[in-house]
Amino acid sequence: MRFMHIADVHLGCTPDGRCEWAGERKRELWETFRDTVSDAAKMKMDLVLIAGDLFHHTPDETQLREVNYLLGSYPEICFAVIAGNHDCCSPGSAWETFEFAPNIAFLGREGVECIRFAAIGCEVYGFSYDRPQITKARYDSLHPEKNEFFHILLAHGGDREHIPIDAGALEKSGFDYIALGHIHKPTVILPQKAVYPGALSPIDAADEGPHGYLVCETHGSQVSVRFVRKAAREYVTMTVTATEEDTVFSMRDKVENAVMSRGAENIYRVFISGQRDPAVQFDRDLIRQTGMVLDVQDNSVPALHLEELKESCRGQLIGMYIESFEGHERSPVEEKALQYGLEALLAGRS
Ligand SMILES: [Mn+2]
Structure with a gap:
């Protein structure tokens, strides 16, 4: 069996809300999701797991209809979905009454459900969040029924407010894949x-590094897991070093070159370090x-040549x-007092 595992798509979010590219990024979350589902079809996945x-x-119902349309367009693939804290x-809510296409299984909030996909020899266990916070470690005591099926637990959380997870308990749980x-x-x-898998697309400046989905293949009860990079861009924190020779425009060009070589598609936070001309x-x-x-x-700090300054300003x-x-x-x-004081005095001199 081959399955894809994705999570944290955050459809409807507007990343970088105050930037002029925010609208583009909102649309991009949907497009990356659509493209990912199309990848699953191209890779002939049996099952796609969406882990909250x-x-x-x-x-709302409109959003569910959109997703139902996208996933329903691939009736040859099974989809298993849970709702997370967000x-x-x-x-x-619309989740409760919505009628999904027959290839989409939504595991609701009424306790743990087990969905059997008999054609691919697999059972998926899980449940949806019914509220934004669940502090009880509800996964640690879950076990699949003993049978010949491949057992997957679809789970969301792992911190104190969102179903804490104990790795040891998961290891002994009996699930073949979590x-x-x-x-x-x-x-x-x-x-x-x-x-x-991480968020399918990064949605916050803290989500640095590559983003995408997992492609998994079973060998008996063993699984091989491979990460596939999918997101259109990354958040990058970049440091550019100033020198005394730099001017306003040379520094601008330095940053532009650094952005181009790291990738113009990425979203940056730029830190300038080094020593600049005090003027x-x-x-x-x-x-x-x-x-x-x-x-x-x-x-950056102003390059202060203390000995020279002292000589030229003696008295x-x-x-x-x-x-x-x-x-x-x-x-x-x-050191700071010396620096700030000198900056003020030098600024007053010119
Ligand atoms: Mn979450």
Whole structure:
């Protein structure tokens, strides 16, 4: 049997909400999902597992119809879906009454369900969140029935507020594979057995690194698991080093080159480090326009040549200020005081 495992698609979310590309990213979450389902068909998957937080919020009927259309277009593939904490199946929500296409199994909130896919020799256990928080470790005591089927647990959570998970308990549970969701970074809890694929697309600047889905193949009760990169972009934190030679425009170009070589499709947080000419103030708005840049933080410090300054300003306020810090090792606070004080004095001089 071959199956695909995805989680945390967060349809309906608008990542980078305040940026001009936010609308594009909202649409992209849907498109990446659609494309992923189409990959499953091309790869001739028997089953696709969706381990919670398919939606960013509890879906309305319109959203469910959209997903039902997308998944229903591949009647040869079975889909097993649970709701997570974000899209929880709260009482009275559209999840409860929606009629899915026959190839889509939604495991609801009324306790643990077991769905048997007899044609592929597989049983999927799981249940949906009925509220945004569940603090009870509900997975640790679950066991599949003893029979000849391949047993999958579809599960969401793993932190204190969202069904804590104990790796040891999962290992002894008797499940052949535990398809996890909730943690947005691809994470292995038990190798080839209990794995988080991570969010299908990154939705938050903290979701750094590649994102995609897992492709799994069974060999008896063993599983081989392979990560497939799918997301259109990554969040990247990048440090660019300034030198005394840099000007406003040379720094802008430096960042642009760094963005181009790391990939113009990615979304950046830029940190400037190093030493700059004290007279130069980098233009963060200008730098932000070099790509999909969320934020620019200038941590560069002015290059202060203390000995030269002291000589040239001897007897003046600047010279005396430098001398007042001499004769002992400067603490980090004094170092800052020296730097800020000199910046102010130098700025006042020009
Ligand atoms: Mn979640």
